[in-house]
Amino acid sequence: MADDREDLLALVMPLTRALRRIEDEAAAGHGITMWQYAILSVAVERPGSNQAAVADTLAYSRNRIVADVDRLERDGLLRRQPGADRRANVLEVTAAGTATMRAVRADIRRHEEELLAPLSATACQALVKSLRRLRAHVRSS
Amino acid sequence: MADDREDLLALVMPLTRALRRIEDEAAAGHGITMWQYAILSVAVERPGSNQAAVADTLAYSRNRIVADVDRLERDGLLRRQPGADRRANVLEVTAAGTATMRAVRADIRRHEEELLAPLSATACQALVKSLRRLRAHVRSS
DNA sequence: TATTGTTATACTCTATAACTATA
DNA sequence: TATAGTTATAGAGTATAACAATA
Numbered sequence: 001m002a003d004d005r006e007d008l009l010a011l012v013m014p015l016t017r018a019l020r021r022i023e024d025e026a027a028a029g030h031g032i033t034m035w036q037y038a039i040l041s042v043a044v045e046r047p048g049s050n051q052a053a054v055a056d057t058l059a060y061s062r063n064r065i066v067a068d069v070d071r072l073e074r075d076g077l078l079r080r081q082p083g084a085d086r087r088a089n090v091l092e093v094t095a096a097g098t099a100t101m102r103a104v105r106a107d108i109r110r111h112e113e114e115l116l117a118p119l120s121a122t123a124c125q126a127l128v129k130s131l132r133r134l135r136a137h138v139r140s141s
Numbered sequence: 142m143a144d145d146r147e148d149l150l151a152l153v154m155p156l157t158r159a160l161r162r163i164e165d166e167a168a169a170g171h172g173i174t175m176w177q178y179a180i181l182s183v184a185v186e187r188p189g190s191n192q193a194a195v196a197d198t199l200a201y202s203r204n205r206i207v208a209d210v211d212r213l214e215r216d217g218l219l220r221r222q223p224g225a226d227r228r229a230n231v232l233e234v235t236a237a238g239t240a241t242m243r244a245v246r247a248d249i250r251r252h253e254e255e256l257l258a259p260l261s262a263t264a265c266q267a268l269v270k271s272l273r274r275l276r277a278h279v280r281s282s
Numbered sequence: 283t284a285t286t287g288t289t290a291t292a293c294t295c296t297a298t299a300a301c302t303a304t305a
Numbered sequence: 306t307a308t309a310g311t312t313a314t315a316g317a318g319t320a321t322a323a324c325a326a327t328a
Contacts, residue, residue, distance in 0.1 A: 007182075007246075008253050009160040011272045014200070016157045018279040019150040041148075052286060059155070061319075066288060087286040087327045105148075112149050118278045123271055130260055130268045131152045137259045138159040193309060202296075207311060228304045228309040285328075295318070305308075 018115060026107035030100050031075070035060060036068050040101040043078060043091040050088035072097065159256060167248035171241050172216070176201065177209050181242040184219060184232040191229035213238065 020034070027037040035058075042054045049057070055065045069091065072078040077097030080089040093101070116124055161175070168178040176199075183195045190198070196206045210232065213219040218238030221230040234242070257265055 005250070007160075007164070007249060008256075009157070009164055010179075011269065011276060012153065012157050012160060014276045014279050015272065016150070016153050017200070019148075019153060023148070023150055038151075050286075059158070062287075063289085063321090064319080085286080085328070089287070108148060109146070115149075115275065115279065118274045119271055123267070126264070126267050127271045128152065130264050131156065133259045134256065135152060135155045138155050138256065191309075203310075204298090204312080205296075226305075226309080228302095230310075283328100286326085287324105288326105289322105289324080291320100291322080293318100293320075295316100297314105297316080299312105299314085301312075302310085303308100304310100305306100 015115075019112070022111040022115070023108055026104050026111065029107060030104050032072070032077070032100065032104070033068070035064075036072055036077075037101060037104045039065065039068055039072065039091070040077065040093055040097055041105070043093045044098055044101060047092075048083075048090055050083065050085075050090055052088070054091060156256075160253070163252040163256070164249055167245050167252065170248060171245050173213070173218070173241065173245070174209070176205075177213055177218075178242060178245045180206065180209055180213065180232070181218065181234055181238055182246070184234045185239055185242060188233075189224075189231055191224065191226075191231055193229070195232060 023034040023037065027034045032040075038058050038060070039054055042057050043049060046053070046057070051065050051069060052062050054060075055062045069078065069080065069089070073080060077094055077100055079092045079094060081092045083090040119127065164175040164178065168175045173181075179199050179201070180195055183198050184190060187194070187198070192206050192210060193203050195201075196203045210219065210221065210230070214221060218235055218241055220233045220235060222233045224231040260268065
């Protein structure tokens with residue numbers, strides 16, 4: 001009853017905040033937002049995805065992705081391509097879009113390394129492994 | 142360059158979301174919000190704290206805490222006590238407030254256990270240890 | 283009938299700035 | 306002058322509902 005262990009949320013939230021800031025700043029450094037970077041990432045890694053699929057993968061919103069895709073298309077980082085299903089827009093990332101995505105990702109990786117500095121290589125591997133397991137678990141429940 | 146490792150944020154965000162929902166629902170189950178539960182927790186664990194100190198501890202806002210303290214005081218879970226510095230309100234949790242806080246915490250712990258189920262006891266300890274180290278690191282930077 | 287993309291709307295959360303009373 | 310608490314306001318973020326085109 002008098003369980004005085006610390007809340008897990010209080011343990012994880014500072015880390016999440018720091019990671020969020022890293023992605024915000026890295027994306028802003030290349031003229032896009034964190035969500036736009038995430039959209040480019042998924043569109044590159046899962047070619048043939050439409051807007052709904054990308055939004056669902058990111059646990060993002062099918063409404064809000066519209067404005068982001070508008071912006072990415074206007075800036076020439078991505079194209080809406082008609083697919084077999086003529087309702088859907090297949091998101092095709094351009095060469096410029098891929099380059100921007102990779103540049104943002106490189107910046108993110110650099111700052112993530114600094115953040116992980118206090119952990120040993122094995123501790124870091126164990127952390128990633130545990131986080132992957134927990135993610136799979138919360139997704140299936 | 143072509144660093145194809147996954148973003149840490151994408152790894153941590155689902156976990157944070159699940160923990161956030163656990164706390165939201167546990168607090169709502171006892172008629173308060175997650176932030177109000179967090180305020181009660183800090184006020185209990187650090188007696189003599191004023192509103193600013195509690196807000197800072199939670200990385201919350203000195204503005205928004207006002208309405209939460211209003212609500213907690215109105216419901217008899219907490220009192221604003223004048224301290225030596227008459228500008229400051231020392232937050233004194235009532236017996237009812239302590240009971241509510243512990244009840245919410247017990248519900249949170251129960252759901253946290255379910256969430257951590259896929260990890261072994263040693264993996265769980267290692268995870269908490271690594272998260273504590275990372276939190277200390279991001280706070281000091 | 284259901285789904286994709288889209289738009290509009292409202293609601294919540296958050297950040298900023300100002301004000302008061304004390305110090 | 307600086308700080309604690311308070312209030313008001315504006316902005317960002319988010320959720321919900323509706324619509325047209327297509328399946």
